[in-house]
Amino acid sequence: MSLLSFEPNRPLDLIGLGRLCVDLNANEIHRPMEETLSFTKYLGGSPANIAVASARLGLRTGFIGKVSNDQFGRFIMKYLEDTGINTENVHVDRTGAVTGLAFTEIKSPTECSILMYRDNVADLKLEPSEVSEDYIASAKAMLVSGTALAKSPSREAVFVALEYAKKHNVVTLFDIDYRPWTWQSKTETGVYCRLVAEKCDVIVGGRDEFDLMETAVGPLRQDDRWTADHWLGKGASIIVVKRGGDGSTAYTKDGGEYKGSTFPANVVKTFGAGDSFAGAFIYGIMNGWDIPRCQEFGAASASIVVSSHSCSDAMPTAEQIQARIDRFRAEGI
Numbered sequence: 018m019s020l021l022s023f024e025p026n027r028p029l030d031l032i033g034l035g036r037l038c039v040d041l042n043a044n045e046i047h048r049p050m051e052e053t054l055s056f057t058k059y060l061g062g063s064p065a066n067i068a069v070a071s072a073r074l075g076l077r078t079g080f081i082g083k084v085s086n087d088q089f090g091r092f093i094m095k096y097l098e099d100t101g102i103n104t105e106n107v108h109v110d111r112t113g114a115v116t117g118l119a120f121t122e123i124k125s126p127t128e129c130s131i132l133m134y135r136d137n138v139a140d141l142k143l144e145p146s147e148v149s150e151d152y153i154a155s156a157k158a159m160l161v162s163g164t165a166l167a168k169s170p171s172r173e174a175v176f177v178a179l180e181y182a183k184k185h186n187v188v189t190l191f192d193i194d195y196r197p198w199t200w201q202s203k204t205e206t207g208v209y210c211r212l213v214a215e216k217c218d219v220i221v222g223g224r225d226e227f228d229l230m231e232t233a234v235g236p237l238r239q240d241d242r243w244t245a246d247h248w249l250g251k252g253a254s255i256i257v258v259k260r261g262g263d264g265s266t267a268y269t270k271d272g273g274e275y276k277g278s279t280f281p282a283n284v285v286k287t288f289g290a291g292d293s294f295a296g297a298f299i300y301g302i303m304n305g306w307d308i309p310r311c312q313e314f315g316a317a318s319a320s321i322v323v324s325s326h327s328c329s330d331a332m333p334t335a336e337q338i339q340a341r342i343d344r345f346r347a348e349g350i
């Protein structure tokens with residue numbers, strides 16, 4: 018029995034839904050933000066990064082979202098198009114909303130932080146009526162980012178998209194993607210993420226993100242097995258708990274439990290690990306690989322991205338990831 022069943026003959030493999038933003042990554046690394054003078058601009062936003070990863074890996078990728086009607090919005094649209102991501106369901110805001118910005122501080126390979134500017138952002142203005150049922154029906158899988166639930170109308174747009182996905186047998190993937198900015202409280206986050214998690218086939222998150230969903234309604238357990246059993250019991254097929262440099266554990270509805278390790282990296286910064294891991298992991302499951310191979314591919318991709326300055330630009334091709342795996346097998350580095 019396969020864990021997930023992807024409809025054949027759909028024009029798109031994967032659709033991402035959520036924020037399309039801009040990352041401004043500090044050029045002078047190993048300095049606090051206060052002393053940083055210049056930044057390099059990249060496409061950003063977790064689901065956007067995952068869509069780029071997916072397209073680089075050769076999946077036919079589309080996106081549902083909204084960008085600002087300004088230079089940043091046009092930069093994002095062009096980047097998506099240049100990367101081969103279908104933008105048919107990406108709307109342009111007409112209300113004067115802005116692009117969300119993520120300034121990144123790279124103090125050391127282990128001390129990285131993000132400062133987000135997310136007031137009146139275009140991505141959260143996505144209206145339910147702007148989500149195309151036909152577009153969703155044209156894909157095999159849809160990835161939803163938890164941050165898209167932070168405010169209405171984007172929140173309702175996510176639920177509408179999930180209804181369409183269910184109706185058309187589109188496999189649903191949920192990246193909890195907790196970003197404290199734009200949420201009112203952790204309880205609000207946990208409650209809405211729970212409502213989405215119980216509708217999804219695959220749930221990916223850090224231990225702290227699963228904690229957030231659990232503590233909204235119960236005690237702090239921090240028990241991966243409990244977490245997995247809970248969400249598998251609600252109907253999910255695959256749960257992945259990520260633990261940074263300690264790797265990941267995946268649990269499957271057929272009773273599987275798989276520990277995924279990491280690859281050595283010359284870490285420049287730690288952000289981007291999760292998005293690259295998710296993109297490559299999804300590529301693996303869409304190719305019908307077993308879970309340990311998907312985790313290995315995800316971890317190898319993450320080791321490449323954390324060794325680079327950007328997230329989106331650094332997303333590797335399948336050949337680059339395979340070369341990373343081969344090198345590790347041959348040389349142990």
Ligand SMILES: Nc1ncnc2c1ncn2[C@@H]1O[C@H](COP(=O)(O)OP(=O)(O)O)[C@@H](O)[C@H]1O
Nearest residue numbers: 259260261262264265279282290291294316319
């Ligand atoms: N310092 C690191 N070195 C090598 N691989 C890493 C490192 N940090 C994370 N990874 C890889 O990326 C995956 C996801 O990382 P994680 O930090 O948990 O996600 P997120 O960025 O969403 O918080 C990990 O399971 C691991 O495979």
Ligand SMILES: O=C(O)C[C@@H](O)[C@H](O)C(=O)COP(=O)(O)O
Nearest residue numbers: 061062063119288289290291292
């Ligand atoms: O998600 C954002 O809006 C910012 C990202 O583009 C950013 O670079 C990042 O934090 C990546 O997230 P991660 O992969 O979960 O570390």
